[in-house]
Amino acid sequence: MPQNKQFLLDNRPQGEAVASNFKLVTTETPALQEGEVLVRHHFLSLDPYMRGRMNDAKNYAAPQPLGQVMQGGTAGEVVESRSPKYQVGDKVIGMGGWQQYSVVNAEQRGVLNKVDTTRVPLSYYLGAVGMPGVTAWYGLTKIIEPKAGETLVVSAATGAVGSAFGALAKARGCRAVGIAGGPEKCKYAVDELGFDACLDYKQHKDAGSLSAALKEACPDGVDGYFENVGGMVMDAVMLRMNAFGRIAVCGMIAGYNGKPVPMSYPQLLLTNRIKLQGFIVSEHMEVWPEALKELSDLVASGKLRPRETIAQGIESAPEAFLGLLKGRNFGKQVVKLI
Amino acid sequence: MPQNKQFLLDNRPQGEAVASNFKLVTTETPALQEGEVLVRHHFLSLDPYMRGRMNDAKNYAAPQPLGQVMQGGTAGEVVESRSPKYQVGDKVIGMGGWQQYSVVNAEQRGVLNKVDTTRVPLSYYLGAVGMPGVTAWYGLTKIIEPKAGETLVVSAATGAVGSAFGALAKARGCRAVGIAGGPEKCKYAVDELGFDACLDYKQHKDAGSLSAALKEACPDGVDGYFENVGGMVMDAVMLRMNAFGRIAVCGMIAGYNGKPVPMSYPQLLLTNRIKLQGFIVSEHMEVWPEALKELSDLVASGKLRPRETIAQGIESAPEAFLGLLKGRNFGKQVVKLI
Numbered sequence: 001m002p003q004n005k006q007f008l009l010d011n012r013p014q015g016e017a018v019a020s021n022f023k024l025v026t027t028e029t030p031a032l033q034e035g036e037v038l039v040r041h042h043f044l045s046l047d048p049y050m051r052g053r054m055n056d057a058k059n060y061a062a063p064q065p066l067g068q069v070m071q072g073g074t075a076g077e078v079v080e081s082r083s084p085k086y087q088v089g090d091k092v093i094g095m096g097g098w099q100q101y102s103v104v105n106a107e108q109r110g111v112l113n114k115v116d117t118t119r120v121p122l123s124y125y126l127g128a129v130g131m132p133g134v135t136a137w138y139g140l141t142k143i144i145e146p147k148a149g150e151t152l153v154v155s156a157a158t159g160a161v162g163s164a165f166g167a168l169a170k171a172r173g174c175r176a177v178g179i180a181g182g183p184e185k186c187k188y189a190v191d192e193l194g195f196d197a198c199l200d201y202k203q204h205k206d207a208g209s210l211s212a213a214l215k216e217a218c219p220d221g222v223d224g225y226f227e228n229v230g231g232m233v234m235d236a237v238m239l240r241m242n243a244f245g246r247i248a249v250c251g252m253i254a255g256y257n258g259k260p261v262p263m264s265y266p267q268l269l270l271t272n273r274i275k276l277q278g279f280i281v282s283e284h285m286e287v288w289p290e291a292l293k294e295l296s297d298l299v300a301s302g303k304l305r306p307r308e309t310i311a312q313g314i315e316s317a318p319e320a321f322l323g324l325l326k327g328r329n330f331g332k333q334v335v336k337l338i
Numbered sequence: 339m340p341q342n343k344q345f346l347l348d349n350r351p352q353g354e355a356v357a358s359n360f361k362l363v364t365t366e367t368p369a370l371q372e373g374e375v376l377v378r379h380h381f382l383s384l385d386p387y388m389r390g391r392m393n394d395a396k397n398y399a400a401p402q403p404l405g406q407v408m409q410g411g412t413a414g415e416v417v418e419s420r421s422p423k424y425q426v427g428d429k430v431i432g433m434g435g436w437q438q439y440s441v442v443n444a445e446q447r448g449v450l451n452k453v454d455t456t457r458v459p460l461s462y463y464l465g466a467v468g469m470p471g472v473t474a475w476y477g478l479t480k481i482i483e484p485k486a487g488e489t490l491v492v493s494a495a496t497g498a499v500g501s502a503f504g505a506l507a508k509a510r511g512c513r514a515v516g517i518a519g520g521p522e523k524c525k526y527a528v529d530e531l532g533f534d535a536c537l538d539y540k541q542h543k544d545a546g547s548l549s550a551a552l553k554e555a556c557p558d559g560v561d562g563y564f565e566n567v568g569g570m571v572m573d574a575v576m577l578r579m580n581a582f583g584r585i586a587v588c589g590m591i592a593g594y595n596g597k598p599v600p601m602s603y604p605q606l607l608l609t610n611r612i613k614l615q616g617f618i619v620s621e622h623m624e625v626w627p628e629a630l631k632e633l634s635d636l637v638a639s640g641k642l643r644p645r646e647t648i649a650q651g652i653e654s655a656p657e658a659f660l661g662l663l664k665g666r667n668f669g670k671q672v673v674k675l676i
Binding site: 052230234249250251252255260261262263264265266267269270271272273274275276277278279280283 | 390568572587588589590593598599600601602603604605607608609610611612613614615616617618621
């Protein structure tokens with residue numbers, strides 16, 4: 001049985017998350033029972049939602065238990081099978097967690113999904129053609145419900161969710177405007193991801209300044225906003241929202257690592273009759289097949305060219321995750337394990 | 339022709355609204371043209387939305403023009419008619435403004451509506467069976483969409499909108515919890531308006547304290563919230579919202595008279611997957627007949643017993659309005675003109 005390096009949640013963050021919240025251990029993978037498969041993980045997904053689950057607080061998901069393997073999405077390959085449903089060599093997506101191997105009961109529906117790596121690279125199933133992509137799809141089509149010609153804005157535009165949002169918005173005939181951190185990300189958003197414009201929030205010291213820049217990038221105002229970050233960026237976009245605008249709230253990463261970050265102008269929700277809705281995509285499994293179909297078609301046709309930041313080796317997971325919370329990644333953050 | 343005392347908006351508020359923003363003038367009512375009627379106003383409605391229109395800012399309605407009669411709802415009687423549609427003595431509701439008389443073109447649809455004062459007192463058509471009542475109805479049925487057994491909270495519970503909300507919520511089998519300012523208002527909400535509980539926000543110095551009191555009044559959490567005030571009260575309720583809660587934003591009076599009041603915990607919109615929607619009832623005229631029918635039935639059957647604060651004489655309008663913005667009214671604020 002192979003050795004399996006794993007990261008456990010050792011203790012909960014006090015304010016900012018730190019590397020010592022995690023603990024690396026090595027175990028033996030157990031012998032398979034009938035109906036089980038052993039998956040070797042090629043890629044581990046790192047996502048902002050994991051930060052919320054590190055707290056022992058009311059959240060949209062149960063807290064990550066202490067002393068257990070950090071939960072998370074994985075893309076890998078079946079290396080041993082005692083199930084007729086999977087063969088050695090099958091490429092699979094699951095929730096294997098921060099470890100090199102996982103043993104999965106193949107009888108449980110939906111815990112392991114075979115994927116086709118001829119059209120779409122394996123790691124993309126953790127990003128553009130996975131949970132982040134479906135997240136963008138849900139917020140766009142079910143909450144923002146755009147009409148062709150409308151102007152849509154997304155924060156963290158070059159991230160896994162934001163990149164997919166841009167391609168999906170363009171496919172619906174909308175003007176897509178991104179917000180990202182730094183000139184390199186903004187250039188990439190326009191040159192490679194198809195955004196009509198992208199603003200660098202780091203060039204602006206406050207919401208008023210960013211809002212003025214948004215006015216130029218969105219001359220007809222903002223009809224829909226996909227919120228990944230909260231804080232100053234959200235304030236700035238709200239100042240530019242049109243009447244009957246829609247805001248899909250997917251993340252507020254600005255407030256994850258400490259104190260809540262207030263919304264400065266809530267009265268705009270009233271004066272502009274805005275609909276704002278928070279959501280978590282795992283509660284809407286019914287849309288996944290339709291969303292994944294569109295996303296994989298966009299990738300296969302080259303209309304969605306997602307970027308990845310790839311950390312090498314299981315040992316790099318904590319630092320890569322902490323960097324993600326600070327926006328140090330550029331595109332989807334994954335850890336390559338082999 | 340009778341003399342007509344009118345209040346004009348003389349200048350716009352700098353921060354807090356003050357009496358000198360208004361100017362009293364006396365004019366002659368003009369001779370009627372064919373198709374016109376002269377209405378003598380018995381009651382003038384004072385409503386928080388008027389404060390927003392005093393600013394020269396982007397708002398949900400065009401700003402109140404300077405030098406013109408303050409706009410507002412009126413209940414009165416036709417005293418002269420050159421229209422076959424109205425007879426002298428007809429009781430009518432319209433948007434006559436802050437003045438004693440108005441001349442109305444009776445050919446325009448919807449500007450003047452005859453009302454039945456045998457079941458419902460005339461002034462109630464400015465409150466429970468008028469715009470504020472329909473406002474409560476719309477937010478409740480179209481945004482909060484309550485199920486029997488759910489817990490619903492409304493701020494400014496003894497105001498015109500809040501009282502109607504309480505009766506409508508009880509009629510749908512919900513637990514109705516009010517928030518109001520002062521023990522007298524809270525007692526009235528429970529004893530006369532049918533609320534299951536009412537909390538006095540003035541007893542609480544911050545959102546945490548009010549939120550703790552709400553926990554007792556709402557042991558199963560809050561499923562729907564009708565927002566009239568914003569600020570600390572909104573923060574406190576948001577801390578108690580259940581997953582998939584709905585917030586109808588009708589007013590944020592806390593921020594009307596000066597600086598915007600922030601929302602402290604916007605991340606709760608995400609973690610609790612809340613839907614929040616701002617609205618203005620005049621954009622949803624299609625619901626008025628159905629809403630007014632239910633509201634007048636509730637009044638006629640004694641299930642909705644709205645309270646009024648009645649200021650006497652047109653001259654009292656500015657002070658009564660400024661008092662309304664500070665919560666000095668108790669129930670619907672009207673000015674009796676005769």
